[in-house]
Amino acid sequence: MARFLRSPRFLEIALPIAAVLAAFMIGGVLLWLLGANPFEAYWVLLGGAFGSVSALAATLTKMTPLLLVALGICISYRGGVINIGGEGQIIVGALAATAFALWLRDLPGWLLLTLTLLVGALTGAAWGAIAGVLKARLNVNEILSTVMLNAIALQLMNFLLRGPMLDPEQIAAGTNIAQSEALPRTMWLLRLAPPTLLHAGIILALVLAVLVYLLLWRTTIGYRIRTVGLNPSAARYAGMPVPFYVALSLILGGAFAGLAGAVEVAGVQHRMLEGLSGGYGFSGIVAALFGKLHPLGAIPAAFLFGGLLVGANKMQLTVQVPSALITAINGLVVMFVVASEVYVRRARRRTGREAAAASLQSDAAPVTQASTF
Amino acid sequence: MSNERRKINSLEMIKITKRFPGVLANDQVTFDVKGGEIHALLGENGAGKSTLMRQLYGLYHPDAGEIRIDGQAVTIQSPTDAIARGIGMIHQHFMLVDELTVAENVALGMPSSRGPVLDLDRVEARIQALSQAYGLHVNPKAPVWTLAVGERQRVEIIKALYRGAALLILDEPTAVLTPQEADDLFVTLKQMKEDGHALIFISHKLREVVAISDRISVLRGGRLVDTVPNQGVTRAMLARMMVGRDVLLERAHKALETGVVRLALRGVSALNVTGQAALRNVTLEVHAGEILGVAGVSGNGQRELAEVIAGLRPLAGGSVELDGRNVSAWPPGKRTDAGLAYIPEERMHDGIVQEFSVAQNLVLQDYDHPPISRGLFLNFNAIAARGRELVSAFNIRTPSIDTPTRSLSGGNIQKLILARELSRNPKVLVAAQPTRGVDIGATEYIHQRLLEQRAQGAATLLISEDLDEILALADRIAVIYEGRIMDIVPRKQATAERLGLLMAGVAEKE
Structure with a gap:
C-alpha cells in the first residue's frame, strides 16, 4: 500500500487534485479575510459551475476557447518553446475572421464559416510565426516577443474597432461603442442547447484535442517536434532542421489561439468586440499546465478552469466578493501543480533506478514484449 | 595557522x-x-x-x-x-x-x-x-x-x-x-x-x-x-x-588490405563555441578497412574534429569528403544517408533523447524511412520490432524496450548508440571517446564491434584520449595538438613515449 502511494502513477493523478485542494484552502483564507464565508462562497461557485444544465452549458462554453488555446500551448511546449502570446493571437484571429466574414458575407453559410475559422487560425499562426521566426533565426527569447506581440495586437484592435471596423449602426446611433458589425446569421456556429450560449465549437475543440494527440505521438512531425523540444543537439544530429521545428511549434500554437478567437466570434459574440479574448490566452496556459501539457489531459483541465470562471462570476454576484479572486486561485493551482511535479519526478527516478538495478541483477537481458510508447 | x-x-x-x-x-x-x-x-x-x-x-x-x-x-x-x-x-x-x-x-x-x-x-x-x-x-x-x-x-x-x-x-x-x-x-x-x-x-x-x-x-x-x-x-x-570472468585485453589485430579513401579532410579549419580557432589546417584520409586513431590531450580540437565531419559545426576553411564527394555544405541528415555514422563524445547530450524510450532512441536516425514510418505516420510495430532486434543483437541491458533511456547505465546507453549507428552498415564511422566512462565488459564489446566494422570495410576515425585504446585498435595514429595534426604514425612505430611527446606539442624534427 505504502508502495502504491509512492508510485509515480498514483502521484501523477493524486497530486494535481491535492494541488487544487491546497489552492482552494488558501483561497478560502482570502475569502475569509474579505469577510465572506468560504464554505458558502465555494458552494455557490460549485453550483454556479456544475450545478445545473445551464451552468454546465456555460462551463462548456468557456471551456471551448480554453481548450483550443491549451492545445496550442501543448504543441509549443513539446517543441521546447513557451508561448505567452495567446491573447494577441486570439485578438488578431478574431479580427481577421470578422473582417473576412463581413467581406464575403454573401457566400453560402457553411463555406463562409469554414473559411472564416481557417482565416482566424492562419492569422493567429502568422502572429505566432513572427515570434517563431525571430526565435529560430535570431534566437530572440519567445517569452518576451510573444508578450510584446500581445500589446501590439491589443492596440491594433483598439484602432480597428474604433476606426475602420466600427459598426455602422454605432456610428448612426452616435454611441460609438467599440465593436464591429454583426456577422451574417448564416455562418453562426450551431447553438447546441438554446437558450444557452453553448455552440458547436466545443465539438470542434474536442476533435482537435484527439488530432493533436495523434499529431504529437503518432506522426513523424510530432516525433520531430518532441525530439527538438527535448534535445535540440540530438535532433540536429538526427538530421532534423531544428530552427524550422522551433518556428513551427510557435506557429501551431498561434494557429490554435487564432482559431479560438474565430470560434468565439462565430459561436458566442457573432461580432468582434473589446474584451473578446477574455484572458483565455493566459488561462489556457494554466489549463495546459494542469493537464500535464498533454492534449488529452487538457480536456478535463479546460473543463475545470472553465467551470471556475463561470462559478466565480456567480460567486461574485451572490457573496459579493470580487471574481478576480478566482484568478488568484488559478495562479495558486499552477504554483502547486508545478511544485508537485518535483515529487512525481523524484518518484519516477526512483522506480527507474529500481527497475534498472533489478535488470542488472538478473543475468540474462530480459526483453519484454512490445507496447506502444 | x-x-x-x-x-x-x-x-x-x-x-x-x-x-x-x-x-x-x-x-x-x-x-x-x-x-x-x-x-x-x-x-x-x-x-x-x-x-x-x-x-x-x-x-x-x-x-x-x-x-x-x-x-x-x-x-x-x-x-x-x-x-x-x-x-x-x-x-x-x-x-x-x-x-x-x-x-x-x-x-x-x-x-x-x-x-x-x-x-x-x-x-x-x-x-x-x-x-x-x-x-x-x-x-x-x-x-x-x-x-x-x-x-x-x-x-x-x-x-x-x-x-x-x-x-x-x-x-x-x-x-x-x-x-x-x-x-x-x-x-x-x-x-x-x-x-x-x-x-x-x-x-x-x-x-x-x-x-x-x-x-x-x-x-x-x-x-x-x-x-x-x-x-x-x-x-x-x-x-x-x-x-568476474576472463577478459581479452589484447585483441588480435590482423593487418588488413586497406581500400579506397572513404573519408578525407583537406585543409580543414573550424572555430570552437567561443569563436577561437579550434582546428587549423587539418588534413586526414581514412581508408576502407582502416581505423585511424586520433590521440591527444582533452580539449585540443577533438570535439570540433568530430563535429565538423558529422556536419554539426560549420567549416571555416577546407573541405570534408565522404566517399569521394565533397560534403562540406551538407546537413547532418544528408551525410547520414550517404553512409556516415557518428558516436558522439557527449552521449547523453548529443547521442540520445534521455526522456525517450529505448526503442524511440533506436530509430532516431531512421524515423522517416520505411518501415519505421509510412508517409506521415509512425509504425509502432516496426519500431518495437527494430527495438527488440537491436536490444538483443547488441546485448543492451534494459528492463524493456519501453524503458526511458536515461535510467540505463552509461555502458548500455553507449551500446544503444552503437546499435543504432552500426546497424546502418555505415561506410564511415566517427567514434568519439566511445568507451569513456564505460565499464570493462562494455568496452571489450565496443572494441570488438569496432574491429568487426573494420573487417567489413568501414573507414573508422577513432578519437580517444585513452592511449591504450588507440594503441589496441588503430592502424595509424594521428596526434592532435592545439587543433593541428602533429604527425600521423603507423601503429607499429608508435610508442607511448613518442605519442606522448607529440601530444605535448613537441614535434620531432631530425
Whole structure:
C-alpha cells in the first residue's frame, strides 16, 4: 500500500487534485479575510459551475476557447518553446475572421464559416510565426516577443474597432461603442442547447484535442517536434532542421489561439468586440499546465478552469466578493501543480533506478514484449 | 595557522555497508591504508569505489560499519570534518576558480594568519616549499586559467597538502594527463609516500595501478573481491577480478588490405563555441578497412574534429569528403544517408533523447524511412520490432524496450548508440571517446564491434584520449595538438613515449 502511494502513477493523478485542494484552502483564507464565508462562497461557485444544465452549458462554453488555446500551448511546449502570446493571437484571429466574414458575407453559410475559422487560425499562426521566426533565426527569447506581440495586437484592435471596423449602426446611433458589425446569421456556429450560449465549437475543440494527440505521438512531425523540444543537439544530429521545428511549434500554437478567437466570434459574440479574448490566452496556459501539457489531459483541465470562471462570476454576484479572486486561485493551482511535479519526478527516478538495478541483477537481458510508447 | 604535519599511520574502513534505494552500493566492504603506502582501489563504473571514498570524505554516511583512524573509531560528518582529520580528496573535476591565482586558490576558504588582512606572501612561500618537496612545479602567482591541465592538478594536490592532508584520495587522477604528465604525477606520489603520506589511488587503468601501487583492492558489484599485494599480480588477473570472468585485453589485430579513401579532410579549419580557432589546417584520409586513431590531450580540437565531419559545426576553411564527394555544405541528415555514422563524445547530450524510450532512441536516425514510418505516420510495430532486434543483437541491458533511456547505465546507453549507428552498415564511422566512462565488459564489446566494422570495410576515425585504446585498435595514429595534426604514425612505430611527446606539442624534427 505504502508502495502504491509512492508510485509515480498514483502521484501523477493524486497530486494535481491535492494541488487544487491546497489552492482552494488558501483561497478560502482570502475569502475569509474579505469577510465572506468560504464554505458558502465555494458552494455557490460549485453550483454556479456544475450545478445545473445551464451552468454546465456555460462551463462548456468557456471551456471551448480554453481548450483550443491549451492545445496550442501543448504543441509549443513539446517543441521546447513557451508561448505567452495567446491573447494577441486570439485578438488578431478574431479580427481577421470578422473582417473576412463581413467581406464575403454573401457566400453560402457553411463555406463562409469554414473559411472564416481557417482565416482566424492562419492569422493567429502568422502572429505566432513572427515570434517563431525571430526565435529560430535570431534566437530572440519567445517569452518576451510573444508578450510584446500581445500589446501590439491589443492596440491594433483598439484602432480597428474604433476606426475602420466600427459598426455602422454605432456610428448612426452616435454611441460609438467599440465593436464591429454583426456577422451574417448564416455562418453562426450551431447553438447546441438554446437558450444557452453553448455552440458547436466545443465539438470542434474536442476533435482537435484527439488530432493533436495523434499529431504529437503518432506522426513523424510530432516525433520531430518532441525530439527538438527535448534535445535540440540530438535532433540536429538526427538530421532534423531544428530552427524550422522551433518556428513551427510557435506557429501551431498561434494557429490554435487564432482559431479560438474565430470560434468565439462565430459561436458566442457573432461580432468582434473589446474584451473578446477574455484572458483565455493566459488561462489556457494554466489549463495546459494542469493537464500535464498533454492534449488529452487538457480536456478535463479546460473543463475545470472553465467551470471556475463561470462559478466565480456567480460567486461574485451572490457573496459579493470580487471574481478576480478566482484568478488568484488559478495562479495558486499552477504554483502547486508545478511544485508537485518535483515529487512525481523524484518518484519516477526512483522506480527507474529500481527497475534498472533489478535488470542488472538478473543475468540474462530480459526483453519484454512490445507496447506502444 | 597550523602547518605542522598531521600523520595518519593507519586508516581502516570495516564492513562498510551503504544502501541507496534499490541498490546496495557497498556491501560489507573492508579496506585499509597505511601511512607510507599507495593503495589502489580498482573497479568498474558502478562497482562502488566512489561511494566508498565519499563516505571516507564525509559526503555520505555509512549505513553500517566503522571507520577507524589510528585505531580510533571516528564519525566523519562532512568534508570539512574530513579535512580537519587530515583527509584530502583530489576530484576528477578540479575545484578551482579560474580567475584567481594559484596562491589565492590555495588560500581560498582558509583563515588568514593576519586576521582580516590577506597573507598571500606567506601562502606563496609555503606553496614554494611544498612544490620543492614533492616536485609539484607551479608558479604561485600565475592565474589558474593560464595553467595546463596537469598544472591545475598539481594545484589541487598542493591545496590538499596545504590543508595538512596526511591521507590523499585521488579519483582517476591520470584521466586528463599525457603519459609524461602521468609519469610526473607518479614521481610526486612516490615522494609523498616516502614522506609518510597515505595515498588511495582510484583507477580503472590496470597498467597504472600495477605501476604505482603497493597494494590493490578490487571492488565488484559493491563487494570487495580481494586485496592483493602488488607482487606477482598480472593485468589479466586484475581484469578477471574486476569483471568476474576472463577478459581479452589484447585483441588480435590482423593487418588488413586497406581500400579506397572513404573519408578525407583537406585543409580543414573550424572555430570552437567561443569563436577561437579550434582546428587549423587539418588534413586526414581514412581508408576502407582502416581505423585511424586520433590521440591527444582533452580539449585540443577533438570535439570540433568530430563535429565538423558529422556536419554539426560549420567549416571555416577546407573541405570534408565522404566517399569521394565533397560534403562540406551538407546537413547532418544528408551525410547520414550517404553512409556516415557518428558516436558522439557527449552521449547523453548529443547521442540520445534521455526522456525517450529505448526503442524511440533506436530509430532516431531512421524515423522517416520505411518501415519505421509510412508517409506521415509512425509504425509502432516496426519500431518495437527494430527495438527488440537491436536490444538483443547488441546485448543492451534494459528492463524493456519501453524503458526511458536515461535510467540505463552509461555502458548500455553507449551500446544503444552503437546499435543504432552500426546497424546502418555505415561506410564511415566517427567514434568519439566511445568507451569513456564505460565499464570493462562494455568496452571489450565496443572494441570488438569496432574491429568487426573494420573487417567489413568501414573507414573508422577513432578519437580517444585513452592511449591504450588507440594503441589496441588503430592502424595509424594521428596526434592532435592545439587543433593541428602533429604527425600521423603507423601503429607499429608508435610508442607511448613518442605519442606522448607529440601530444605535448613537441614535434620531432631530425
